[in-house]
Amino acid sequence: MKFKILLALIFVNLMQAQKFYFPKTAVTDSVILEKQMPELARQVIPHLQSTKYRPENTVDLMDNLFRLQMVAQDYKNSLASLSENRNLFADHNMGGYRFMGFELYNLAKQVQTNKNVSFSNALQEVFNQKYDNLPERLIPRLGLSLDGDVKDSKKQLKKALDKQKDKDSIDYRTALALCKTYLNYKAYSSIKPQVMQLLTSKDKERFITETRDLKIKSGNTLTITIVRKKENTSPLPVILTSNIYAGSFDHFFGKRAATYNYVGAVVNTRGKRNSNDVNNPFEHESEDLYEVIDWVSKQPWSNGKVGMIGGSYLGFSQWAAVKKLHPALKTIVPQVAVGIGIDYPAQNNIFMSYMLQWIQYVTNNKLTDEADFANAVKWDSIYTKWYKSGKSFRSLDTISGKPSKIFQRWLDHPGYDRYWQKMVPYKEDFSKINIPILTTTGYYDDDQIGALYYFKEHHKYNKNAEHYLVIGPYNHGGAQNFGFTYVNGNPIDPAARISIDELAFSWFDYILKGGKKPEILKDRINFQVMNTNTWKHVADLGKMHNSSLKFYLQDKKNTSSVFRKPESQSFTKQTVDLKNRDQKDTYYKVSKKDSIKTTYSVVFESEILDKDIIISGNLSGVFNVSINKKDFDTDTYLYQISPDGKSYLLSTHIVRASYSKDNERRQLLEPNKVEQIPINNSYFMSKKIEKGSKLLLLVGVNKNPNWQINYGSGKDVSDETLKDAGEPLEIKWYNDSYVEIPVYKD
Known part of the structure; x- marks a missing residue:
């Protein structure tokens, strides 16, 4: 009994040791808050650096550390930590500048103390120094990095403080979050009004910026922003971006083109900025952009050549523009392009x-x-x-x-019907696109399927298309920006950390100014093989691999290898109650710190791999299934479980079974009959899988709040309700079903 009491006391003491003094008066009194926050940060720092609380990821550690040091008013050490954090984020000159606001605040505080001047004067001094010494190619990014949302940060700070009402202590996690929230508000509320004015003044010395309303033949009005570098007085090629995200990005895109010695033109879509027209995203881009291109190509600052660039919706816009190709449009650089009707707003229907x-x-x-x-x-x-x-x-x-x-x-x-088809090139339309194109996307890009759809269709219908692809370990932001050093918490190979900006404008120099073709474009498809620190270059997507593994849906306990076709047919039965909204989640435990959610999935596990393999390409194959309904939505995940017990998502695939054979025409399944569901349009990946790893394949039903729920009645899924669920969905996954994994062998 005494031993239990002792353990309880130790536990209580440990819990108390994790709490810090923070008076409740700090919540309502700003003077006390200003005094207490540095004290709180100084208490939190040793805990952050301790073994117990130290983040596994060095980036997270340094990111938290520089913020805490800044709140603690240890500006010298904070600046050193911030610089180290910046180096972790990117190994090239495009990276890490999202911290510029904190850096300016930090430097201004030091100058204010050292020179005994006002904060305003100190801020002006450090801003001018930073602007004048910053590489020109980074100037456009200043506006983005300094444009912190002061109103929202104030709201978040109030929310964090409200949690401390009537409390005189605060636990470690809450204290860390409060310090970070406090810093966001403190730094940006102190610098933003002044630095944005200073930036505007500096930019006026360097650029000519003009914003005007452009009337088009349809009677609609579009707002267009033109940015030119003052020193460039002769006509230049125009780099056009069609931007639905009207705001600060307009000036960024314009200034970016200007710093690369082009004219930057950014047009907002209907209904944005000064346009009073109806805003119907995607629907009018093709017709509007033909007129915009015609107009910019005829302006005195234009030499008649136009290129286009942009990511996501802005990538879609370029494909809309080539639906009816204007003679002045010489090239496009669609990045992470939305495949309208293909991967957004529905993915595989x-x-x-x-x-x-x-x-x-x-x-x-x-x-x-x-x-x-x-x-x-x-x-x-x-x-x-x-x-x-x-x-x-x-x-x-x-x-x-x-x-x-x-x-x-x-x-x-x-379905992929005429409504979607008319927005971008469709089938034979691609054969008429004869301008050079550079597509960029990433293995972790949300719109990878869309980006590759355009690439594949263009080469399918135009065998001589001069259309290049660059794909690597990038997410949606990285593939239209620069290769972040860490993606999904994991470091990417140094070879992958390229500047997408530099690549894009080198391409424009090549096409529009007769420059040298970018070095990385050695063939049509240029892809980075993760964990090898190398790039490979092939003529078509099918040559990313030269072999394959068929992963059959069978229990490894019943076979020597899941990669060998089963000798006799059997099935794994899965039951999903589509009515149930309180299903308890299930997990596959990878290690003490890692697990994979398997709630609506059947798990198939491979044997341990006895040698390294390179998975390169995307999953294909076929599911042989029978269900007791007319339709369902499949959900597939392929994971690597590494020898050190970590999981890595390699590829995913979802599809509506009734559209799996033809995305334009629905073909309902016959209940209780064995049907084939082909696997198409899964995510591409290229990665070396180490010896000692195993592969984990999850197949199941897509049922969660982030997607439609297909109840299988055969009605339009958008109209189905819980009343259509009927009896639980029963699926027989036959063991001759397989997921074909593309493999590259030297």
Whole structure:
């Protein structure tokens, strides 16, 4: 009994040791708060660096450390930690400048103390020094890095302080979060108004910027921003971006082109900025951009040649522009391009809940509704409320409190029909696209499927297309920006850390100015093989691999290898209650710190690999299944479990079974009959898998708040409700089903 009491006391003491003094008066008294925050940060720092609380990831450690040191007013050491953090984020001159606001605040505080001047004078001094010494190619990024949301950071700080009401102590995790929130507000509220004015003044010395309204033949008005470098007085090629995300990015895109010695032109889509027209995303880009290109090509500052660049929606815009190709458009550089109707707003014919969040983001006002879009708590609650309600997916906009005609119109087109086809090139349209193109995407890019759809269709219908692809370990941001040093918490190979900006404008120099072709473009497909620190170059996507492994849906306990076709047919039965909204999650335990969610999946595990293999390409194969309904949505994940017990997601695939053979025409399944579901349009990956690893294959049903729920009645899935669920979905996954894994062998 005494031993138990002793253990309890030790536990209580440990819990108490994790708490810090923080008076409740600091919540309501700003003077006390200003005094207490440095003290709190000084207490938290040793815990951050301790074995118990030290983050595994060096980036997370240094990121937290420099912020805490800054709150603690240890500006010298904070600057050193910030510099180290910047080096971790990128090994080239494009990286790490998202911390510029903190750096300026830090430097200004030091100058204020050392020279005994006002903070305002100190800030002006350090800003001028930084601007004048910054590489010119980084000047456009200053506006983005300094444009912190002061209003939102103040709101977040109040929320954090409210949690401390009537408390005189604070635990480590809460204290760390409070320090970071406090710094965001403190730094940006102190510097933003002044530095944005200083930046505007500096930019006026360097650039000529003109914003005007452009009337087009349809009677609509578009807002266009033109940016030129003052020293460039002769006509130049124009780099055009069509931007639905009206706001600070307009000037960024324009200035970026200007610093590379082009004219930057950024046009906003209908309904944005000064346009009072109806904003219907995607629908009018093709017709509008033909007129915009015609106009910019004829201006006195243009030499008649136009190129286009941009990512995501801005990548889609370029494919819309070549639907009807203007003679002045000489090249496009679509980055992480949305495949409209292909991977957004539905991926392989399954609509995503996110589409409503995005619609409101770009249509709530004339610019972009950043606060609403970033409100993850709000949107998660909307998706969850819909999911729990059992109402139709079509009711999601009403549940959000803001009915949307655009949302409803998109749902009216569940197949890849004429509505989507008319927005971008379709089939034979690709044969007429004879300008050079450079596509960039990434293994972790949300729009990889769309980007590769255009690439594949272009080469399919135009065998001589001069269309290059660069793909590597990049996410949606990295493949239109620069290769972040860490992606999904894991470091990428140094060879992959390239500047996508430098690549894109080297390409423009090559096409529009007769320069040298970028070194990396040794063949049509240029891909980085993760864990090898090398790039490979092949003529077509099929040559990314030269062999394959067929992973059959069978229990490894019943076979010597899951990669060998089973001798007799059997099946694994899965039951999913589509009515159940309180399903307890299940997990595959990888290690003490790592697990994989398997709630609606059947897990198949390979044997330990006895040699290294390089997986390169995307998953294909076929599922042989029988179900007791007319339809369902499959969900597939392939993981690597490394020898050190970590999991790495290699590829995913989802598809509506009734559209798996033809994304334009729905073909319902016959209940209780064995049907084939082909695996197409999965995510590409190229990575060396080390000897001693094993592969984990999850196949199952897509059922969660982030997507439509297919109840299998055969009705339009957007109209199905919980009443259509009927009996639980029963699936027989036959063991002659396989996922074909592409492998490259030297």
